[in-house]
Amino acid sequence: MDTAARVPVALGSRSYEIVVGSGLLKHVGDLCGDLLPGRRVMIVTNPAVNRLYGTTVSNSLRRAGFQVATTEIPAGERAKSLRHAAGLYRAFLDNRMDRRSVVVALGGGVIGDLAGYAAATFLRGVPLVQIPTTLLAQVDSSVGGKVAVNLPEGKNLVGAFYQPSLVVADVRTLQSLPPRQMRGGLAEVVKYGMIADRELFTYVETYLDAILRAEEESLTYLVTRSCAIKAQVVEEDEREEGMRAILNFGHTVGHALETGAGYRKLLHGEAIAVGMVVATKLSVDRGLCEQRDLDRLRTLLIRIGLPVETSLDMKRLMRTIGYDKKVRNRMIYVVLTKGIGHVTLAEISDLGELRAAVRTTRST
Ligand SMILES: NC(=O)c1ccc[n+]([C@@H]2O[C@H](COP(=O)([O-])OP(=O)(O)OC[C@H]3O[C@@H](n4cnc5c(N)ncnc54)[C@H](O)[C@@H]3O)[C@@H](O)[C@H]2O)c1
Incomplete structure (x- = not known):
């Protein structure tokens, strides 16, 4: 070995x-x-x-x-x-x-x-x-x-x-791995940075070229670090009864996009990339996170080659969110960020708030 x-x-x-x-x-x-x-x-x-x-x-x-x-x-x-x-x-x-x-x-x-x-x-x-x-x-x-x-x-x-x-x-x-698959996977690595590890986020910013060239040392670091974060979360909440939900950062809108787009059109990671932008925008709107963290996230996702916008019809998107497992009692449970490396669980009862955040990622 x-x-x-x-x-x-x-x-x-x-x-x-x-x-x-x-x-x-x-x-x-x-x-x-x-x-x-x-x-x-x-x-x-x-x-x-x-x-x-x-x-x-x-x-x-x-x-x-x-x-x-x-x-x-x-x-x-x-x-x-x-x-x-x-x-x-x-x-x-x-x-x-x-x-x-x-x-x-x-x-x-x-x-x-x-x-x-x-x-x-x-x-x-x-x-x-x-x-x-x-x-x-x-x-x-x-x-x-x-x-x-x-x-x-x-x-x-x-x-x-x-x-x-x-x-x-x-x-x-x-x-x-085809480059598009690599970029899609990187969305999840960025997610780990956003929810738990500012250093990992910075690592991707700094070594992106080496990572996209599939250099083994960089990839070993990324995969090891990401797995360690996921392992820690799973150890605390194996069956997603509480804190494991933080792994769903970007997934409320992400899953809806994947399904709404007919889930063969968008890669999981691509949908999650847009979802993370929406979640971070919501966090900025609620005063939990600085605009510059949203700018950093968007910039990194764009450099990776991931989408940060969607052209999916808003009505269809909101309807699909309604079918998601994260919706209970008409309350939407979302993961928001308190700045790169920190998350918090939150609820949205006013769909208008979510609609406004989604609107900022409209490409048409
Ligand atoms: N269980 C979980 O916790 C969890 C978490 C996230 C996503 N998922 C699921 O994962 C699935 C997506 O997985 P994915 O993105 O790996 O897609 P995938 O499994 O469809 O693989 C993507 C493509 O890459 C090809 N491929 C795989 N390895 C390759 C390699 N080394 N070299 C060249 N080609 C290779 C495959 O043949 C396939 O065509 C979704 O169904 C999603 O729901 C599950």
Whole structure:
């Protein structure tokens, strides 16, 4: 292994480690080692990721004594469906998987969520190893145990909290990531800076060029730091009963944009970028945060190449926000910022206030 950092996620009997570094894929077998109860492994991946990394991972697992099979699901958000979950159950049965068999999710957030959901529910739960290969999956979706599939009515409406046994984040895999995916993932890193770590925010400002060139040292720092922040939040509130909600900074409007735009048009990170601008504008309007922090955020997002504006119809956007899980009793729960690195949970009862903040991000 060239370099590796280990981020512990302390959740009692559900504790696990996130191993972050470059060149880790060929060591996956050793990293899994004795950690897992069974020797039968099903790698769930998609054709593109399988072509790039499937052989390295399966060879490494075989060398460590695992019996390995691979199932591919099509790329794209549409694969996060009950239909494809059922397809996975069938593949697990065909491969005679039992309760000790292991599901390895090799890919981005779609694979992680779908394979994670299938692992959480097959035989009431089999061990799961996450090998995230997008920046978004490395800093966010593979950590914390949220797994889900979509329904036609909305994203992530069926799911579970199901912690993996191990997460292996090999930043070298990000070198093959399309630039748009990289930029989308960076939105989540900026989010961690906004909610918890001014230094991380400044790091992205300072080393953006190296990060966009996928330099391993910068990426290892970003992923390790982001995972440490997420791990800390999840340790305090595993099932999102309180403070875990701070991870939703930018997500109220972000999710609505993703859904309203038909969630194949905007990447998750792109929607979150606009959502963070709206949340920060609301914070400025409420006197919680300085205008210069909003300016810094906008400038950084623009430099990354992320959108800070939306042309989505306002009525449609507000209607979609009404369907979001964060709306209860007609009160919208939002995460606001008290300046870069600090957040606070807040409620909005006056939709006009939200509309005014959204209006500042209109591109038409
Ligand atoms: N569970 C959670 O806590 C959580 C958090 C945030 C987002 N999500 C979910 O994550 C999903 C989005 O994940 P995503 O952004 O990773 O998208 P994705 O999984 O669709 O991956 C994006 C694309 O990149 C390709 N790809 C993956 N790794 C690659 C690599 N190393 N090189 C080249 N191409 C590669 C994939 O084939 C895919 O086409 C959404 O469904 C979202 O709801 C879940």
